[in-house]
Amino acid sequence: MTASFLSAPPVTAAVQALYDDDVDDVGYVMNLTHLWAHQPETLEGLFGLLGRVGAEGGFSLRERGILVAATAASLGDSYCALAxxxxxxxxxxxxxxxxxxxxxxxxxxxxxxxxxxxARAVATDPNGTTASDVQVLRDAGFDDARIFAMTTFVALRIAFSTVNDALGAAPDAGLSRTAPAEVWDAVTFGRPAAEDDAPA
Structure with a gap:
């Protein structure tokens, strides 16, 4: 099977390093990794920026999970929603x-x-947000620096999802084996999961 609408890139040292990291982490090469292997440095830069923004915002894993899950569901991105x-x-x-x-x-x-x-507002209608929406975040305890970080984090996740979705990266078959049933049942949108893991 193909991992996306694009053909596989040549396997350079940088590409092989991406593949090896996936195998070490999850036991197979993820479809999105096959796709982003066309520009390993771009993937590294994007994830580095996401990490920096998340750290600047002081977001816990739970908070990042809420932001990404809400964003992905709003975009109809089954891959990031399942992951x-x-x-x-x-x-x-x-x-x-x-x-x-x-x-x-x-x-x-x-x-x-x-x-x-x-996150849903930023993902679905960023021009529809108002000062009142930002005030809700302040009232919930977020200062302006964290609100900026939150918004930037969501925007970067939108960029990542957009590339994956537009170029046909289907959720990995491995996700269907490991996702909690409640999560699997909630993801009724986006591309269906692949039937098999793509070869390395």
């Missing part, structure tokens, strides 16, 4: 993760609900 819904489910609770993916936000604190709502 980060699973991470959030493992970090917190699968029912909570499914609630974020469905937009019910069951089990979230008031501050986390504000984060999820903001």
């Amino acid at each position: 980060w819904g699973s991470r959030l489910g493992n970090e917190a609770d699968p029912v909570l993760a499914a609630g974020v993916l469905r937009g019910t936000d069951e089990g979230l604190t008031a501050a986390e609900r504000a984060m999820a709502a903001w």
